[in-house]
Amino acid sequence: MEENGRVQLKKERKGFCRKLRDWFNWKRRARKQEGKNFIGDNVPVEKDIERVYCSDMVEAKLKNYSMINVIGQGAYGKVLLAESKATKELYALKVIQKNPLKPQKTFDRFRIEKKILETSRNNPFIVKFHSSFETPSKYIFALEYVNGGDLRRYMKKTGKLSEDSVKFYLSEIIVGLNFLHSMGIAHRDLKPENVLLDKDGHIRITDFGLSKIGLNGNKKTRSLCGTPAYLAPEMIGCKGYGFSVDFYALGIIMYEMLTGNEAFVYAREQRRTLCQRLFGKRKTVGITDISEEASAVLKGFLQKNPKKRLGCHPQSGFQQMVSMPFFKAIDWELLKAKKVIPPYKPPLSGRTDISNFNSKFRAQEPILTSESK
Structure with a gap:
C-alpha cells in the first residue's frame, strides 16, 4: 500500500496492481486453509444458523x-x-x-x-x-x-463468604472449566459477573464472546482481552498462553469470595486509565483469617509462573486440584450430578421474577x- 503513492507510470501501475492482486489471492488461499473466509468471499451460511x-x-x-x-x-x-x-x-x-x-x-x-x-x-x-x-x-x-442473578450480586449482598460456600462454588466452576479445557476452549473472561446462579443455587458459566477455541495440545494464543482485574501476568505480558489464564482468574474470584474485597490495590492515580490498570504496579492484599488449606489453593491459583500454577498441568491438572486438602470433603461424582445442596438458594417469587x-x-x-x- 505504501508503494501506491510512488507509482507514476502506466507500466508501474500495472505492476503494482498485479502485485496487489497476487497478494490478495494468496491471503484468500491462506485464510481458506485455516477454515476462515476473507473479505470479498461469498460467506457460506451454516445450515443451522x-x-x-x-x-x-x-x-x-x-x-x-x-x-x-x-x-x-x-x-x-x-x-x-x-x-x-x-x-x-x-x-x-x-x-x-x-x-x-x-x-x-x-x-x-x-x-x-x-x-x-x-x-x-x-x-x-x-x-x-x-x-x-x-x-x-x-x-x-x-x-x-x-x-438467580450472578455471583457478583450475591457477593455484594453477603460480603465475604464462608470457606464451605467458597469450596462449593469453586468446585462447580472447576468442573465446568475442566469440560471446556478438555474441548480445547479457554474462556478468557472468567469473573463473578459471568457466573450465574440458577433457581436452586447451582452455577452456570456464561458469556463466551472472548473465548478461544482450538487450544488442543500445546497450542497457545497471544491476544490481550478480558477484564483488567482478572488478567493473568502472561496475558498482560503478551506471552503465549493457554488455559492457565482461566485458573488465574479463578484465583482472583476465590480471593474476592473469601474477603469481599478486590484482590489488588492500586495507587489512586493508577485507577484512571486502562493502561495504568493493566501495566501499573499491582500490590496483592494479604489475608490472615483463612485456613491453611484455603491459603494453599489460593496461592496455587495466583502463581505468576503458569507452569507452577494450580490446575495447569496438561495431563494431571484436574486431579491436582481435586486432591488438594481444601476439597477433601467434596464428593465429585455427586457434585457433577448436582446432588450437593448449594449453600444459598436465590429468593424467587415466580417464574418471571x-x-x-x-x-x-x-x-x-x-x-x-x-x-x-
Whole structure:
C-alpha cells in the first residue's frame, strides 16, 4: 500500500496492481486453509444458523417471543427476558450488535460462541443453548434463562463468604472449566459477573464472546482481552498462553469470595486509565483469617509462573486440584450430578421474577425489533 503513492507510470501501475492482486489471492488461499473466509468471499451460511434479511421475516421471527424485561447489558449489546408464544418457555435473548466496520470479525465471534454453546449443551454448569438467528443489524442467541442473578450480586449482598460456600462454588466452576479445557476452549473472561446462579443455587458459566477455541495440545494464543482485574501476568505480558489464564482468574474470584474485597490495590492515580490498570504496579492484599488449606489453593491459583500454577498441568491438572486438602470433603461424582445442596438458594417469587438482576437494566424498555439497539 505504501508503494501506491510512488507509482507514476502506466507500466508501474500495472505492476503494482498485479502485485496487489497476487497478494490478495494468496491471503484468500491462506485464510481458506485455516477454515476462515476473507473479505470479498461469498460467506457460506451454516445450515443451522437462520439468516433473516427480509424485514417482514425479521419481525415475524421476533414476534415469536414476548419481550418481558431487560436483564443485562454490555459492550456487545443487551440481554432480554422473553417468553416463547408457542411453548410458553422463558429464554434469555442475547443480542449482539453487528459492527458495520468489521462485519467478518463480528460474524467469526458469533460463529465461535455458537459453536462453544452447542458443544457445551449437556454440561450442567454451563448455560444451555436453545437456538440462534440473524437479522440485518444483529445476531441473537436464545439461551436458558438462569434467574438467580450472578455471583457478583450475591457477593455484594453477603460480603465475604464462608470457606464451605467458597469450596462449593469453586468446585462447580472447576468442573465446568475442566469440560471446556478438555474441548480445547479457554474462556478468557472468567469473573463473578459471568457466573450465574440458577433457581436452586447451582452455577452456570456464561458469556463466551472472548473465548478461544482450538487450544488442543500445546497450542497457545497471544491476544490481550478480558477484564483488567482478572488478567493473568502472561496475558498482560503478551506471552503465549493457554488455559492457565482461566485458573488465574479463578484465583482472583476465590480471593474476592473469601474477603469481599478486590484482590489488588492500586495507587489512586493508577485507577484512571486502562493502561495504568493493566501495566501499573499491582500490590496483592494479604489475608490472615483463612485456613491453611484455603491459603494453599489460593496461592496455587495466583502463581505468576503458569507452569507452577494450580490446575495447569496438561495431563494431571484436574486431579491436582481435586486432591488438594481444601476439597477433601467434596464428593465429585455427586457434585457433577448436582446432588450437593448449594449453600444459598436465590429468593424467587415466580417464574418471571427478575429481582436478582441489576435495577438499572430492569428499568429499560424491553424493545427488540429488527433495527432496535
